[in-house]
């Protein structure tokens with residue numbers, strides 16, 4: 415497999431042909447923000463938080479979808495990118511009802527962490543305050559649409575790892591929503607195996623285990639690496 419040599423944030427790094435800028439950066443300790451990417455799942459470029467500058471390119475590039483090329487010069491943390499990411503987080507916060515003080519994931523939420531990291535101490539946009547529901551029909555899990563950022567991690571893990579494809583996206587734009595099967599209550603799904611993988615990969619409090627109160631929910635993402643490594647390398651190590 416051919417090796418590509420490139421520069422990320424002034425550091426000379428190498429990656430395998432086909433690897434993305436995102437993967438090579440993280441392998442070298444350069445942390446590019448993300449909300450939709452999860453190692454082991456396909457990438458869809460939904461959140462745009464991983465956008466980076468590539469010298470000579472007019473447009474910003476989604477690091478999770480852009481393969482490394484020989485001689486590339488990449489910048490991941492310029493003021494322009496930081497402002498761009500801040501605006502995305504503000505848009506996400508304004509789009510639905512993210513009330514952290516009463517969320518089961520308060521203190522362990524990836525969106526909340528990112529907002530803090532980017533210095534989002536207020537939102538410059540008008541909140542939309544949509545009227546969204548909470549589906550608590552499943553015996554063990556719940557889905558709060560108010561907290562959903564439509565990253566589709568749950569859809570992909572359910573399809574690509576569990577093989578159930580219970581979750582999907584309905585609608586377009588601001589009317590998009592995560593649905594169960596063809597829009598049935600989760601608890602009535604014939605396809606859901608109740609494996610909980612969707613709950614564990616969800617970055618916010620949108621998917622949660624029942625019985626958790628405010629700030630109690632902690633998610634375990636290690637299981638995904640375990641499954642993917644086991645499948646790809648036949649190594650059953652945690």
Ligand code: SF4
Pocket residue numbers: 571572576578579580581605606607608609610611612613
């Ligand atoms: S619990 Fe498992 S099968 Fe059910 S929706 Fe979530 S990932 Fe899919």
Ligand code: SF4
Pocket residue numbers: 561562563564565566567568569592612615616617618620621
């Ligand atoms: S429910 Fe969670 S994992 Fe699924 S799209 Fe919404 S935020 Fe992402």
Ligand code: FES
Pocket residue numbers: 447448449450451458459460461462463464465476477478479
């Ligand atoms: S992580 Fe690349 S677009 Fe979301």
